[in-house]
Amino acid sequence: MSVASVASAHVTGTLESLSTSSLAGTLVTLASVLMLLAAFACLGSKLFNRYVFYYGVQSVVLSFAAAVVAYHFDSGELWALAFITLALKGIAIPVATRRLLLQRLELRRDVALSTGLSTSLIIGALLTGFAFLVIQPQDLPAGAVASSAVPLSTALVLLGALCMVVRRHTIAQLIGWLITENGVFLGAITLASTFPFIVEAGIFLDLVAAVLIMVVFVSGITRRLAEATASELRELRG
Amino acid sequence: MGVLLQVLQSLVVVVFAPLYAGVITRVEAMVASKRGPSVFQPYYDLAKLLRKGSTMSDQVSFVYRGAPFVVFACYLTVSAIVPIITSVPLPLAFLGDLIGGAFVLTLASFVTALAGMDTASPYGDLGASRATWIGSLVEPALILVFFTVGVLSASDNPYLMNHAVRASPYALVLPAHLLGLLAFFMIVLVENGRIPIENPGVSTEISMIEEGRVLEYSGRHYALMRWGSWMKFFLMSAILMNVFVIPWGLGGSTASIGGALLAIPVLLGKVAVCGLVVVIIDTSFAKLRFFRIAEFVGAAFLVALIGVVTSYVVRV
Numbered sequence: 001m002s003v004a005s006v007a008s009a010h011v012t013g014t015l016e017s018l019s020t021s022s023l024a025g026t027l028v029t030l031a032s033v034l035m036l037l038a039a040f041a042c043l044g045s046k047l048f049n050r051y052v053f054y055y056g057v058q059s060v061v062l063s064f065a066a067a068v069v070a071y072h073f074d075s076g077e078l079w080a081l082a083f084i085t086l087a088l089k090g091i092a093i094p095v096a097t098r099r100l101l102l103q104r105l106e107l108r109r110d111v112a113l114s115t116g117l118s119t120s121l122i123i124g125a126l127l128t129g130f131a132f133l134v135i136q137p138q139d140l141p142a143g144a145v146a147s148s149a150v151p152l153s154t155a156l157v158l159l160g161a162l163c164m165v166v167r168r169h170t171i172a173q174l175i176g177w178l179i180t181e182n183g184v185f186l187g188a189i190t191l192a193s194t195f196p197f198i199v200e201a202g203i204f205l206d207l208v209a210a211v212l213i214m215v216v217f218v219s220g221i222t223r224r225l226a227e228a229t230a231s232e233l234r235e236l237r238g
Numbered sequence: 239m240g241v242l243l244q245v246l247q248s249l250v251v252v253v254f255a256p257l258y259a260g261v262i263t264r265v266e267a268m269v270a271s272k273r274g275p276s277v278f279q280p281y282y283d284l285a286k287l288l289r290k291g292s293t294m295s296d297q298v299s300f301v302y303r304g305a306p307f308v309v310f311a312c313y314l315t316v317s318a319i320v321p322i323i324t325s326v327p328l329p330l331a332f333l334g335d336l337i338g339g340a341f342v343l344t345l346a347s348f349v350t351a352l353a354g355m356d357t358a359s360p361y362g363d364l365g366a367s368r369a370t371w372i373g374s375l376v377e378p379a380l381i382l383v384f385f386t387v388g389v390l391s392a393s394d395n396p397y398l399m400n401h402a403v404r405a406s407p408y409a410l411v412l413p414a415h416l417l418g419l420l421a422f423f424m425i426v427l428v429e430n431g432r433i434p435i436e437n438p439g440v441s442t443e444i445s446m447i448e449e450g451r452v453l454e455y456s457g458r459h460y461a462l463m464r465w466g467s468w469m470k471f472f473l474m475s476a477i478l479m480n481v482f483v484i485p486w487g488l489g490g491s492t493a494s495i496g497g498a499l500l501a502i503p504v505l506l507g508k509v510a511v512c513g514l515v516v517v518i519i520d521t522s523f524a525k526l527r528f529f530r531i532a533e534f535v536g537a538a539f540l541v542a543l544i545g546v547v548t549s550y551v552v553r554v
Contacts, residue, residue: 030411032413044533117533118533118536121536148412
């Protein structure tokens with residue numbers, strides 16, 4: 001992909017995407033598989049610091065994928081996004097969550113699960129299958145898209161949502177939400193490398209705000225109630 | 239020529255399997271800052287055991303007496319039908335595909351379990367019961383793993399799988415293939431009693447699984463059992479490397495003794511890579527509680543299942 005064709009894509013407004021068989025497409029697919037495994041590891045674990053660790057790993061892999069796409073399309077905006085991803089999601093959010101939440105509240109083992117680990121893993125596998133079923137990757141333009149990365153990103157979105165559903169602790173739900181966001185970002189860079197930078201930057205800003213709010217919120221609730229699971233909050237309903 | 243290659247391949251498995259086990263034990267000891275036994279210790283053990291007579295209870299039946307020979311023969315059969323040192327199908331390759339190979343491995347495990355129960359020793363019973371339970375969990379995951387590679391090669395013959403992967407190296411990074419690789423590696427750990435499942439080579443009564451079944455054996459019979467289990471580990475590592483990771487380095491497209499001889503050091507190198515990963519896992523993880531083994535095997539099943547799901551996009 002030359003610079004000129006990327007520029008023309010900007011002009012004409014068509015979406016540029018990776019081809020399946022190029023090296024970049026292969027690397028992005030590889031990264032998506034690793035991200036999926038990280039999401040499953042998160043879903044199959046019971047320790048808070050593991051959640052945060054797996055999320056960090058997933059984000060580092062995501063930033064690698066973003067860097068591959070940026071290199072492939074020679075796009076400065078995507079390079080910036082890759083570095084922001086690495087710094088913010090790969091390092092800052094995991095470190096902040098660990099320092100501000102896990103260590104301060106002395107959280108170790110997550111006991112607020114709605115289903116057993118095996119059940120949630122099986123549901124996760126079903127959701128992954130569902131993602132492939134609805135995306136129908138073999139119908140995507142042949143050779144135009146890194147075809148398995150698209151359903152894998154959808155699966156990540158669903159797995160993050162599943163994480164929020166089966167975990168009742170607020171921090172676990174926060175991690176689920178962050179996984180969903182990773183999935184959306186992966187889908188965005190795979191499908192449309194010319195995704196407007198301003199949108200992505202806005203999302204990053206949201207992310208930081210959300211994590212900060214969550215820190216304050218969870219700390220406050222835990223101080224009052226000595227527990228921060230959503231089941232406690234549910235009792236506040238009229 | 240084919241017959242020679244056939245014999246050579248089985249010989250390679252028989253001869254180098256103890257060395258593989260010895261090297262892994264030695265390296266693990268070195269990682270733990272110990273000196274460890276010589277890498278040839280398994281050979282010394284075999285030589286010593288083969289020289290000794292075998293003590294048996296007078297209550298045991300022919301099952302117990304015959305089991306070591308059946309088990310050894312099973313592993314020899316598998317060594318004849320999978321690509322170890324050549325990618326050209328050998329004369330005996332028609333005997334079975336990978337699922338057939340898995341059946342033969344299961345037969346060996348079944349006979350071992352029978353022999354363990356035949357002595358009426360509580361440890362034999364215990365080991366047999368545990369190993370059979372784990373085996374029943376592993377089997378579906380193993381079959382799904384074969385499907386993940388089978389999707390690519392439209393076959394479950396290990397030679398054709400090897401050819402298909404070699405023909406399109408791009409397939410090596412397909413999600414289906416990677417997930418299949420991961421699942422198969424987990425199964426190799428489970429089947430050979432490596433660390434998340436069992437402490438290898440440690441006979442602590444409470445945690446014995448594989449070791450429990452052969453606890454009553456001694457002398458020549460024990461030697462065959464030990465040798466068989468080393469061969470199993472070597473075989474599974476070789477299949478993992480030759481079909482899933484590095485399908486190259488198996489001689490040329492036509493069968494030749496020279497190519498096969500050249501493939502032996504390459505094979506040892508490949509298997510050493512697999513052994514290194516096993517050592518890393520052995521030394522950095524703890525053994526799982528018994529009832530969490532189901533979760534570990536379940537994870538392997540799940541990974542293979544996702545592999546199959548993701549593989550239906552494959553149109554190479």
